[in-house]
Structures are given as structure tokens and as C-alpha cells.
Amino acid sequence: MTDSSDFNIFRRRKMMSESRRNRRKNKKNTHQQKNPITKKDKVIGISAMIGLFIAAVILIIYLNLEFIKHLFNI
Secondary structure, rough: OOHHHHHHHHHHHHHHHHHHHHHHHHHHHHOOOOOOOOHHHHHHHHHHHHHHHHHHHHHHHHHHHHHHHHHOOO
């Protein structure tokens, strides 16, 4: 592309009518997400992950304590 063609493209974009620009903007903004995730779903998911993590930590600590008790016959 030459410099003049770049200028012509810029000029065409600049001269787009306001109504056409608004129609294009509205069309762009109306696209919906394929999988909308609500804030409530995010909170539930994060809470579940934290709960599972805490449960896993407690289980690991418990199993390690049982193993140590078994080693020293306490």
C-alpha cells in the first residue's frame, strides 16, 4: 500500500455518517456472550474450591498425624 491509499482509507472512515457509525456501534454492543457466568455462580465456584482445598489440607494433616503416631506407637 502506498501512503495515498492509507490516507484515502482514513478519509473514508472519517467521513462515515453518524447514523451509520451508531448502527455499527449498536450492532457491536448487542453481541451476547455464549456462556454468561453470573456473579453468584462465581462466588459459589470459588467458595467450593476453597472448601475443597481446606478439606484436603485437613485430611493431609490428619493422615500425617496418624502416620507419626504409628511410627512412635503413641
